[in-house]
Amino acid sequence: MQHNITNQESGMTTTEDRFGPKYLREQLNELLYTSSTGLNKDSQKVIDEGLIRLLHSKSIKGSLGRDIDSELVMYILVEAPKTFATLHLVFDEPLSRYRAIQSFKQSHFGDDILSSEPGEITLCDSLPHGEMCKQPHPHHFPSMDPWTDDSLHLFIKLRRKFIAQWDEPELAESHATQTITSYFDEGLLGPDPDPVKSLWEKMSASMVSSVFERTETKTFLPQDDIEEMILYNTRDPDSRYNHVLQLMGIQPCNASENDRELADYILNYAQKIFLIAIWTDLEQLQTAMELFKHAHFKDEDLPLEEWSEQEFETVLYHHKFVRMEETRRRHPGHIWNARSIRDFQSSQWVFLAPNISTDVQTCNFDKACPIPFIAKGTEQHSGAHAVVYKYTIHPAHFKDSLHQVTHFMAHNSLGTAD
Amino acid sequence: MVAVKAFRKGGKNVAVDVKTEVNALAQLNQLGEEHIVRFITSFQRGTQEDLEYYVLFEWADGGNLNDFWHQPHKPRRTASLVKWVVEQLCGLTRALKAAHYMPKELIHRHGDLKPGNILWFPNSDGYGTLKIGEWGEAMNYNQLTALRHVRYGTRRYEPPETGLQTFLAMGAPQSVSRLYDVWGMGCIILEFIIWLLYDYEELCRFNSSNQGYFGPSDMFYEISPERAVRVHRVVEHWMEHMAKDELCRPGETALGDLLQIVRTGLLVVELPEYGGLAHAADTEMTFTTHGDNPLIRVTAPDSTTHGDNPSNRVIAPDSTNLEGFHGSASKQRTRLRADELETEMIRLAEGENSEHYWHQDQEPRPAPVDDTGLSRRPAPITKLYPRVDDTIDHPHPYSDPMRHLTRCMSIGCQNWAEAGEDQCFRCLDSRDDP
Numbered sequence: 001m002q003h004n005i006t007n008q009e010s011g012m013t014t015t016e017d018r019f020g021p022k023y024l025r026e027q028l029n030e031l032l033y034t035s036s037t038g039l040n041k042d043s044q045k046v047i048d049e050g051l052i053r054l055l056h057s058k059s060i061k062g063s064l065g066r067d068i069d070s071e072l073v074m075y076i077l078v079e080a081p082k083t084f085a086t087l088h089l090v091f092d093e094p095l096s097r098y099r100a101i102q103s104f105k106q107s108h109f110g111d112d113i114l115s116s117e118p119g120e121i122t123l124c125d126s127l128p129h130g131e132m133c134k135q136p137h138p139h140h141f142p143s144m145d146p147w148t149d150d151s152l153h154l155f156i157k158l159r160r161k162f163i164a165q166w167d168e169p170e171l172a173e174s175h176a177t178q179t180i181t182s183y184f185d186e187g188l189l190g191p192d193p194d195p196v197k198s199l200w201e202k203m204s205a206s207m208v209s210s211v212f213e214r215t216e217t218k219t220f221l222p223q224d225d226i227e228e229m230i231l232y233n234t235r236d237p238d239s240r241y242n243h244v245l246q247l248m249g250i251q252p253c254n255a256s257e258n259d260r261e262l263a264d265y266i267l268n269y270a271q272k273i274f275l276i277a278i279w280t281d282l283e284q285l286q287t288a289m290e291l292f293k294h295a296h297f298k299d300e301d302l303p304l305e306e307w308s309e310q311e312f313e314t315v316l317y318h319h320k321f322v323r324m325e326e327t328r329r330r331h332p333g334h335i336w337n338a339r340s341i342r343d344f345q346s347s348q349w350v351f352l353a354p355n356i357s358t359d360v361q362t363c364n365f366d367k368a369c370p371i372p373f374i375a376k377g378t379e380q381h382s383g384a385h386a387v388v389y390k391y392t393i394h395p396a397h398f399k400d401s402l403h404q405v406t407h408f409m410a411h412n413s414l415g416t417a418d
Numbered sequence: 419m420v421a422v423k424a425f426r427k428g429g430k431n432v433a434v435d436v437k438t439e440v441n442a443l444a445q446l447n448q449l450g451e452e453h454i455v456r457f458i459t460s461f462q463r464g465t466q467e468d469l470e471y472y473v474l475f476e477w478a479d480g481g482n483l484n485d486f487w488h489q490p491h492k493p494r495r496t497a498s499l500v501k502w503v504v505e506q507l508c509g510l511t512r513a514l515k516a517a518h519y520m521p522k523e524l525i526h527r528h529g530d531l532k533p534g535n536i537l538w539f540p541n542s543d544g545y546g547t548l549k550i551g552e553w554g555e556a557m558n559y560n561q562l563t564a565l566r567h568v569r570y571g572t573r574r575y576e577p578p579e580t581g582l583q584t585f586l587a588m589g590a591p592q593s594v595s596r597l598y599d600v601w602g603m604g605c606i607i608l609e610f611i612i613w614l615l616y617d618y619e620e621l622c623r624f625n626s627s628n629q630g631y632f633g634p635s636d637m638f639y640e641i642s643p644e645r646a647v648r649v650h651r652v653v654e655h656w657m658e659h660m661a662k663d664e665l666c667r668p669g670e671t672a673l674g675d676l677l678q679i680v681r682t683g684l685l686v687v688e689l690p691e692y693g694g695l696a697h698a699a700d701t702e703m704t705f706t707t708h709g710d711n712p713l714i715r716v717t718a719p720d721s722t723t724h725g726d727n728p729s730n731r732v733i734a735p736d737s738t739n740l741e742g743f744h745g746s747a748s749k750q751r752t753r754l755r756a757d758e759l760e761t762e763m764i765r766l767a768e769g770e771n772s773e774h775y776w777h778q779d780q781e782p783r784p785a786p787v788d789d790t791g792l793s794r795r796p797a798p799i800t801k802l803y804p805r806v807d808d809t810i811d812h813p814h815p816y817s818d819p820m821r822h823l824t825r826c827m828s829i830g831c832q833n834w835a836e837a838g839e840d841q842c843f844r845c846l847d848s849r850d851d852p
Contacts, residue, residue, distance in 0.1 A: 213424070214463070214470070356420075356474065358458050361444050362437075365463040377419070385435075385554060386423045390477055393420055400458070 019062030065094030220353035480538030531602025577601030604684025
């Protein structure tokens with residue numbers, strides 16, 4: 001799941017240098033400078049679009065000076081982009097920003113609260129004595145590092161640089177929704193300069209946690225997101241086709257016959273494999289996909305069998321991915337090695353949440369497979385042989401054909417009675 | 419929303435039990451019965467050596483029948499409520515019958531019918547639907563030993579046959595009959611009547627009174643030290659009391675007819691000679707299939723209290739069929755089978771259209787007081803009658819330990835407690851009955 005910082009282009013600014021701790025702060029200041037302060041609807045749009053452009057996993061990690069998990073990235077991108085941006089106007093130190101955003105995440109502070117009336121974000125009387133406030137306040141500032149009276153006042157004042165103060169709450173809400181959905185709408189920003197990065201972020205933002213008691217630490221990408229949002233299945237075939245080509249760095253107008261056949265293969269047989277490759281930052285995406293095509297490795301062949309560390313150390317050359325590369329390339333090992341295969345086999349499950357269907361009597365699921373339950377009820381009943389829990393299945397992963405049958409039967413029996 | 423049943427690990431044969439249950443649940447789904455909780459799917463996860471099993475069902479938003487009875491605001495006793503209750507009981511009975519006589523016979527009975535296993539699916543435009551859930555007992559335990567020793571939860575709704583099983587020699591094969599469920603239905607319907615006529619508090623009072631003729635007993639029956647079995651004193655007392663209420667008159671009100679069915683056909687210790695087996699009935703009791711021909715008529719409630727009362731005889735409306743119905747000279751009232759109960763329920767549901775039948779604009783008399791003095795009344799003796807079990811195909815009736823036990827007891831043989839049938843020479847000598 002990690003988005004690796006690479007240093008492959010020698011002689012150029014490395015990715016790591018580019019997105020250093022100062023990068024976001026400088027960029028945000030520039031953004032605020034170029035747009036007018038004292039927000040109106042137009043400048044708000046410029047700022048929102050600027051935030052969408054500036055905030056991504058690499059810049060966030062750089063700003064916080066550390067590698068962070070995708071969950072925190074997702075929270076910042078979806079729940080708290082403006083909160084996170086405001087922090088850059090308050091704190092210089094990456095560690096302070098990190099502590100602040102972590103505590104916001106824990107207390108479910110987000111841009112919705114950031115935008116609330118000033119009276120609702122108040123300072124706690126107990127500040128700044130270094131103790132956690134035990135009173136139920138509507139604020140979300142624990143009286144601990146990095147918060148002091150000064151930094152809190154500054155935060156409340158400066159948040160206005162990123163949020164509009166419109167009269168119509170509905171308009172504000174619809175704009176907030178648009179801000180988030182615009183991440184997924186490439187049209188707003190014109191041609192995407194880095195479609196792989198955008199897709200990675202879309203996936204990151206769409207991850208859902210499984211709440212099933214045994215897979216609580218696992219996330220999955222819902223089937224409808226895979227199909228509709230990421231692969232544009234609802235759009236016209238050309239658009240899907242071109243999107244896949246662009247993701248492999250091929251301009252549709254320059255695509256060869258081979259390129260088109262490869263895109264065809266991906267869309268028909270290897271959508272999930274393609275997404276796993278992108279999710280794991282696989283090197284040489286196009287070549288990797290060509291190897292899969294040549295070996296006829298398809299989505300239906302997933303999950304990839306899990307290898308142990310010992311197998312990686314002793315018989316790596318037997319692995320089907322390694323062999324795949326050996327037979328086709330003069331200098332194998334660039335794409336498939338122990339690390340990339342390990343990434344693939346651990347990340348694949350994110351895309352393999354199963355469908356729960358009334359048409360199937362019994363299924364077998366791997367222990368690593370996230371069960372697509374997205375809500376858990378508090379009620380549970382214990383019996384001698386079993387415990388009963390209440391769960392909600394993600395709608396995209398539940399096929400209920402019995403429901404229709406029941407309705408039909410009810411209707412039918414009424415008809416007979418009449 | 420779904421109910422996910424997670425099986426506990428470590429039990430013997432969990433894999434086989436779950437597979438059997440899932441197969442049977444899939445068959446139950448195919449019945450298309452509205453009043454059976456829908457099975458969605460099942461899954462297992464993990465490695466072959468360490469599998470976890472899960473079965474998914476539709477989720478009952480309202481909880482179970484106890485939750486329905488314990489609503490913050492009890493629905494008023496209107497005609498539509500009483501009709502709904504009868505309609506639901508009718509549907510539950512139809513579902514039970516369908517399960518009892520499934521073509522592939524994967525399930526013989528539910529085995530654990532009780533208010534807690536009747537699930538409530540509320541809807542926005544009415545009282546909702548009641549469905550039978552928790553079929554796990556039906557599949558996992560053909561051997562009653564499990565039922566007797568490791569049963570989880572209440573045993574209140576078990577039939578008298580279960581109490582008798584404890585007299586069998588240890589290790590003897592035991593079985594659960596379809597007629598167990600009919601007793602359970604009797605308990606459920608009786609509690610429904612108490613709730614309808616009075617309220618939840620009175621129902622709780624009924625359920626917490628356990629002083630029987632022979633001492634305390636939590637079941638709807640009781641067994642004397644001499645192993646005489648009868649309906650529990652408290653149950654009889656409440657049924658008698660309610661039958662005298664104007665709101666509960668047989669033939670005049672729906673509640674009265676419902677109570678009558680419970681008294682004369684469900685909470686009945688005696689079992690029909692052919693057990694719960696319908697096909698035996700089909701050959702010998704063909705007239706029972708006519709819905710417009712009521713199966714049984716009984717004498718006035720007051721005269722049905724004691725088993726030794728000569729007037730306590732089941733009489734068919736067409737007396738020429740009487741012998742055929744009972745298959746012997748004995749005219750002892752016996753427990754209904756699920757198909758017979760369904761016929762009775764349909765008759766009740768469709769029989770009367772007068773407004774008064776469904777709703778009486780008056781309050782019931784006060785509920786019965788807990789008259790502990792009754793416990794000192796000498797208890798009428800109830801004889802035990804042999805029966806044929808319907809779930810195990812015994813080569814000879816005497817191979818059925820239950821029948822063996824009842825026979826021993828009826829002829830005064832004392833060997834039943836210690837020895838198996840092979841050692842019971844007195845019984846072996848007298849194997850003259852068919």
